[in-house]
Amino acid sequence: MAINQLTEGIGKAFVFDRIRPHLRSYLLKAGIVDVPYSLFGLLFWLSILPVGFMFIFRGWNYILSLEQNIFIQFILALVLWAVVHLLFIFAIILLIYFYIDLKIFNRTKKMEAVLPDFLRMVSENLKGGMPFEKALWSSIKPEFGILSHEIMLSAKKVMTGQDVEEALHAFTEKYNSPMLRRAFDLIIEGMKGGGKTVDVIDRVVDTIEETKDLKAEMAATxxxxxxxxxxxxxxxxxxxxxxxxxxxxxxxxxxxxxGGSGGAETNVLPIDFGxxxxxxxxxxxxxxxxxxxxxxxxxxxxxxxxxxxxxxxxxxxxxxxxxxxxxxxxxxxxxxxxxxxxxx
Known part of the structure; x- marks a missing residue:
């Protein structure tokens, strides 16, 4: 317990207060609900080991070779340790960022893959006489995976009093996906314009399918x-x-x-290997x-x-x-x- 508190405290020390809300919203895109401060602190302590080995076997010998007095050597040792440690931590942060960004990308692609089937089910529910909100919530199925989870979060926002249009707009802005954004924006605009939502959804589904077919043809070409x-x-x-x-x-x-044969015989050859x-x-x-x-x-x-x-x-x-x-x-x-x- 004490170790967990220590690592969590170190992790929070590296994450400034003004960054924490942005970090939390960024991690939510990757499906990470809680900010792993303990992991950040643990990585800090673990980074001391390789930095220490590098300093002992490389940095300290370099400092001794400068032949300065003990005070200058001590200052140089502190500066060198701090710089190397910060660079090492920065490299770890880049790796973590790359992993999370790749995870967000994969989640987005999974949602885009099942989006036509989800919208098709919403359209079927609307044709069955359901209102749009109920048709949307009734289409939440386990086979839609991450998309079902995100729509469920939007449904909870609507239940707490938020407008359905605002909830869906917040969902589409959460991910960098033009397909999700355009699809739901067209549906929302169709609802505002008083048109038949079913027709709008069907056209959106057809457009998505055509886009996928075009991408497949381009990849084959x-x-x-x-x-x-x-x-x-x-x-x-x-x-x-x-x-x-x-x-x-x-x-x-x-x-x-x-070269080992020696003598004037080597001068007979027209090639000089050197x-x-x-x-x-x-x-x-x-x-x-x-x-x-x-x-x-x-x-x-x-x-x-x-x-x-x-x-x-x-x-x-x-x-x-x-x-x-x-x-x-x-x-x-x-x-x-x-x-x-x-x-x-």
Whole structure:
């Protein structure tokens, strides 16, 4: 209990009072009801361990190498610790923000996926003679998942005296979804204009379905570009790095044999190999890092081509990174066996 209070107190100390309402509303979008102050405090204490190791094995040796007096060294140690710790905490905050933002995006996409079925059920209830509010609340079903939960929250607001239009408008403004916002805004405007709400809902559903079909056609049309990028990442780039490494190894072997033979015979050759200063191990490390970078940005390109959004393709990033690395390793094994007989 005391540990929980300590971590919660530390967590609240890092979240200013003016930020807390915005943080709570932001976390609600991700389905997180309570602000996890204890988690924030726990992450702060856990961050001390890696920062301490970095300071002991790296920072302190650097401070001692400056050869200053003990007071200056103490001040430098405090400043260095504070800067590194703040940077580490900032990196953790960025990771948490990225995770929550991705969770909000996935929740929004899930609501958009079931929105046509939900509105279709609302339309059926209206055709059965129900008023709009009752038709909306009666359409809340478990199969609609997050959308049902959000509509239920809007229903509770209406029960406490808020107007149904205001409750639905607050729901659509909660998420960054043009589809949700336009659909419910059209329904609300249709109700205000005195038109048939059923006809408006049916047209909205038809429009959403047509939009989804168009997006599917666009994704199918751009499939050739996705295949082209995937071939470059999974075959072309690993193959080129593998051949370059083998060429470097063979060239170093030939250069070493020619340089070791001595005499005037080396001047007969029309090629001057010179001193090859590139280390094959360094080149291999460069190749692996370059493949990771290429895979990262290629996954982003594939996501934009297929879905029009970077967030929707985060799952492709580790897949392409691992696949390209495995292909590179496999090509290296095969190429090493093939080129092994070139230098004896």
């Amino acid at each position: 751009n499939l050739s570009y996705v295949i082209f990028v995937a071939i470059i990442v999974l075959l072309v780039a690993p193959g080129l790095f593998t051949l370059s490494f083998q060429f470097l190894t063979v060239l170093q072997g030939i250069s070493g044999k020619i 001193n090859i200063s590139v280390d094959p191990a360094v080149f291999q490390a460069f190749s692996i890092n370059a493949l990771l970078v290429i895979s990262f940005f290629s996954a982003i390109m594939i996501s934009i081509i297929q879905n029009g959004s970077i967030k929707a393709g985060v799952k492709y990033i580790p897949m392409l990174m691992i696949a390209s690395h495995l292909v590179y390793r496999g090509m290296m094994i095969v190429a090493t066996n093939v080129f092994a007989g070139f230098i004896v």
